[in-house]
Amino acid sequence: MFDALADARAAGLHAPAAAFAALVAAHASAGRHQDAVDAFARMADFACRPTPFVYNTVLKSLVDAGVILLALALYNRMAGAGCAPTAATYTVLMDGLCKRGMSGDALKMFDEMLQRGIAPDVKIYTVLLSSLCGAGRTGDAARLLCSMEDKGCPPDDATHNAFLSGLCKAGRVDEAFQRLQLLQDGGFTLGLKGYSCLIDGLFQAGRFDEGFGYYKEMLEKNVSPDVVLYTIMIRGCAEAGRMEDAFSLLDVMKGKGFVPDTYCYNTLLKAFCDVGELDRAQSLRSEMLQNNVAPDSTTYTIMICGLCKKGLVDKAMQVFREMGELGCHPTVMTYNALIDGLYRAGRLEEARMLFYKMEMGNNPSLFLRLTLGANQVRDSESLRKLVDGMCQSGQVLKAFKLVRGIIDSGVVPDVVTYNTLINGLCKVKNLDGALGLFKELQLKGISPDVITYGTLIDGLWRAHRENDAMVLFQNILRGSGSPSLSIYNTMMRSLCRMKKLTQAINLWLDYLPKKYNLSVEDEVIINARKCFEEGSLDKVVKELIKIDQEYDSVSSNPYTIWLIGLCQVRRIDDAVRIFRILEEFCIDVTPACCALLINYLCWERNLNAAVDIMMYTLSKRFIVSQAVGNRLLRRLCIRYRRRDAQTLAWRMHLVGYDMDVYLREPTKSLLYSE
Structure with a gap:
């Protein structure tokens, strides 16, 4: 092709951009991404200026090849070369960013598109909405959806399905059904994708009867299921331990002529490994091979994780070696599982060696060249600058080979x-x-x-x-x-463990203005601090819960952390008061908190409060540890309250305690001896 173009140039004929566009598109559609980049790079040799279509085609090829870094660098070159990006440019880039979980960068790209005066189409909105939902930002996604109508771009079925799916994945299944009802009132018809996301949401929420009900409704409406839906249902059943239902669905799937794929088998494999049934997992892997379904990296990683969890690190290493022999490259998750398994087994040196092997990958010369050469690539920022510089100087193919080489050279930790x-x-x-x-x-x-x-x-x-x-x-x-909230919780737990409760509470009061975007001089913050300084912790808790309710952000933390801290400094009465407040506001107290409080109340001989908290655990169907339950029952008997102890034991039996196993012999003797 290039020889023909060279002959045409020698004859004084100009190579049209359309010829390169066709060549780039052909390579890209065939998955030959390096050839597509090569064809694009050769345009300069023929004095041919790339059009937006050519840029967009190459950008799509780069995104498909997994080199979003290079795609962004080429986008910068496109803008710098005076070739105006189009809506398709932003669709490709935003899709690539979203698939890599870079929703923040995708939003910046969206804003840049608007600044350039490019009106987003429904596809761009759908891509962005899916990304926001995937990042858990369903509120932002809902606002984006509402803005579409205002901007003259009504959402289509794909957009609605993306939002329904996002709500379900965020655990907001009831809200998804409310949204669906509104859509159906407006004429929306639920298709296979819609049914799939709703059934997935119901299964993930443990609402299997409703999920199977929608599956039946779908069949009655002649909506044909596919492999994806069956895999969703099999995964949901398997993760909930309903293996009989999972295998029943597998049989139905096969009966309808669908062939389970690797992902489907991996779902079942993971379920067996999670519950430690490694023999059945191995049998299933053999079935895969018999059915000509090729195991992939995930298959081997699941097996390795399962073996490491059981402490069978040597067998896991054997599977790891087998994986390499079959040409199946380990992923970062594979290495993570093995390194964790080796650490748990106390084999620290082997874990370190595996980590170094992971860094070196399959191409140690490339690793050494990047870390020791003149143009050192020490971090992602230096790599970005190097790639950007290559693109600006026209070395796009070289940049592509560099980035792909890093990806192919091994698994980056x-x-x-x-x-x-x-x-x-x-x-x-x-x-x-x-x-x-x-x-x-x-x-x-x-x-x-x-x-x-x-x-x-x-x-x-x-x-x-x-x-x-x-x-x-x-x-x-x-x-x-x-x-993050998680780090504040870690700090407070650590401070409470060190019996520094005052510091823990002050730390939270410092965090509140940031959490709710309030001024430190806000009245509610000042009131909370004043109550704390006056020693009225119960008033502090009530004030803070009211703030949480106002911002729809009620959680048992930090209050359960403080409750544990109060127990550790032997302020048991204060801890009980916090418990009562949480109960009053219908905030669940964790089983661990309840158990700790019962223990301390037994030591303090405040058995009435201990029984009250034990009754609370029964109402919530918590199962407290054998040591805690037996201690309370024995203390009641010793304090001449055997009838109360017997009543409590009977109530424990009613909510699911196996009292024959749960009760220790000394407790049984005190409870039932004449």
Whole structure:
């Protein structure tokens, strides 16, 4: 092709952009992404200026190849070359960003598109709406959906299905059905995708009867199920431990002529591995091979995870080696499972070696070239700059090969890998090693997440390195402006464990203005602080719960954390008052809190309150530990309240306690001896 174009150029003929557009499109549609980039790069040799269509085609090819970094660099070159991006440009890029979970970047791209005066079409709205739902931002998604009508772009069935799916995945199933009713009143007809997302939501919520009801309704309305729907239903049943239903659906699926794919088999494999039935999982893997369904990286990773959970690390390593022999490349999750398994088995050196192998991957020369060469790529920012510079200088093909080479060279450790290693080091009290890894991951351009910070802070507190924990917490404050709720909870638990309840409560009062976007001088904040300074903790809790209710953000934390802290400093009466307040406001107290409170009340000989809290656990159908229940029953008997103890034991039996097993011999003797 290029020879023919060269001959045409020699004859004085100009190579039209349409010829390159056709060539680029042909390579891209066939999945030959490198050839598509090569054809695009050769346009300059023929003095041919790329059109928006050509740019968009190459961008789509780059996104499909998984090199969004290069796609963004090429977009910058497109804008810099005076080629105006079109709606299709933004659709491609936003879709790529959303699929990588980069909803914030997708929103920035959306804003940039609006600034350029490009009106978004329904496809762009749908892509963005799906991304917002996927990020748990269903409120933003709902507002975006409402704005579509106002901007003259009414949503279509795909948009509505995307929103229904987002609500279901966020656990807001009832809201999804309310939305569906409104849509159906307006003439919306539920199709296969709509049924699939609703059934998925119902199954995930444990509402199987309703889910099967919608499946039956779908069949009655002649909406044909597909492999995806059956896999959704099989996964839902399997995850809930309803294996008979899962296999029944598998048989129905086969009976309708559908062939289970690798994903479907992986779903069942995971269910067996999760409950430790490794023999049945192995049998299912053999069935896959008999049915010519090829195992993939996920299949092997599931098996490796299952084996590691059972402590069978050597067998897991054997599966890992088999995986490589069959040409199935391990993923970051595979490595994470093995590294975690080795750490749990105390094989730290092997875990470290596996981590280094993971970094080196299948192309150590590339790894060394990138980390030791003149143009060092030490982190994601330096890689971005290098790729951007290559694109601006016309070296698009070279940039493509570089980024694809990094992807193909092995599995780049992610934040989960580092979290696993940091957690392992914290457990063996090697905090300096954990902090070293924390610095290393940042040097490599990986952003620590809430688990990284939470693990380190918890580890530092447990090692009595309070100052280091506070320094790390202050660094988060300086860096991101506001640590997550999870990190505040970790800090408060640690402070309470160290019997520093006052600091824990003050920490939460400092967090409240950030949580609700209030001024520190806001009246509710001042009132809460005043009550706390006056020593009226129950008033503080009531004030804070009212704020939570006002902002529709009621949670048992931080109150249950404080309740535990009060027990630890032996302020049991205050702890009981907090419990009563939470009960009054219908806020669930965790089983762990209830058990701890019962224990302390038994020690304080406040058996009436202990029985009240035990009755609360029965009303919630919590099962408290054998030690706690037996202690309470024995204390009642010893305090000459055997009839009360017998009544309590009977009520425990009624809510599902197996009292023959649960009661210890000394307790039985006290309860039932003449």
